[in-house]
Amino acid sequence: MFDYTFQWRSAMRALPDMLAGALVTFETAALSMFFGVVIALALTVMRETRNPWLRGIGNTWVSIARNTPSLFQIYILYFGLGSMGLHVSSWVALLAGITFNNAGYLAENFRGGLKAVPETQVRAARSLGMSAFQTYRMIVVPQLLRIVFYPLTNQMVWAVLMTSLGVIVGLNNDLTGVTQDYNVKTFRTFEYFAMAAVLYYLIAKAIVAVARLLAWRLFRY
Known part of the structure; x- marks a missing residue:
């Protein structure tokens, strides 16, 4: 017969530390998205260029x-670079791994978004006397943002969830790391990981809610 008593007192004592870990988790995901977007834009330009070397680098990155697990990417950055004498912290390895992954997926989203903007609109804008910069700023980019906005939101949620992989390289101050520390000390696995799951869920739902509000404000017309 199922017989288990949920230890609310133990769980509540850990809550402040877990909330601090959740903040680290969100900050890491947000940074990975910022750097990922910047790199993805560069990769998108590289993949559209006529230079075969730049196009090859962009396509290889994506x-x-x-097509490889994020776990392997983080392992290579932490243990692989360490074996070659280049040691990075657990947090840096996690951030770099998630950024690498984000950039690859976002570059493909941006490329698809650019393909979805009709070429005739670009030609029409140029025929009206707009410069290339004006055309992209006023015609292409607004439509591109509308197309890739929700994929960006999904990738942000995915980045938050991927931060849990930091525990495999010794990160102990994010949400999963804090949860694992409490688990090792008390063996109350169900309580702590159930609370961590709820916090991850709330973070993800908050991101989606904010994204919907922004979409309503930005794309009403």
């Missing part, structure tokens, strides 16, 4: 990021 292919590796999209």
Whole structure:
């Protein structure tokens, strides 16, 4: 017969530390998205250029990021670089791994978004006397943002969830790391990981809610 008593007191004592870990989790995911977007834009330009070397680098990055596990990418950055004498912290390895992954997926989203903007609109804008910069700023980019906005939101949620992989390289101040520390000390696995799951869920739902509000404000017309 199922017989288990949930230890609310133990769980509540850990809540402040877990909330602090949740903040680290969100900050890491947000930074990975910022750097990921910047790199993804560069990769998108590289993949559209006529230079075969730049196009090859861009395509290779996207292919590796999209077709290998994030766990392996983080392992290589932490243990692989360490074996070659280049030691990075657990947090840096996690951030770099998630950024690498984000950039690959976002570059493909941006590329698809650019393809979805009709070329005739670009030609029409140029025929009206707009410069290339004005065309992209006023015609292409607004439509591109509308197309990739929700994929960006999904990738942000995915980045938050991927931060849990930091525990495999010794990160102990994010949400999963704090949860694991309490688990090791008390063996109250169900309580702590159930609370961590709820916090991850709330973070994800908050991101989606904010994204919907922004979409309503930005794309009403």
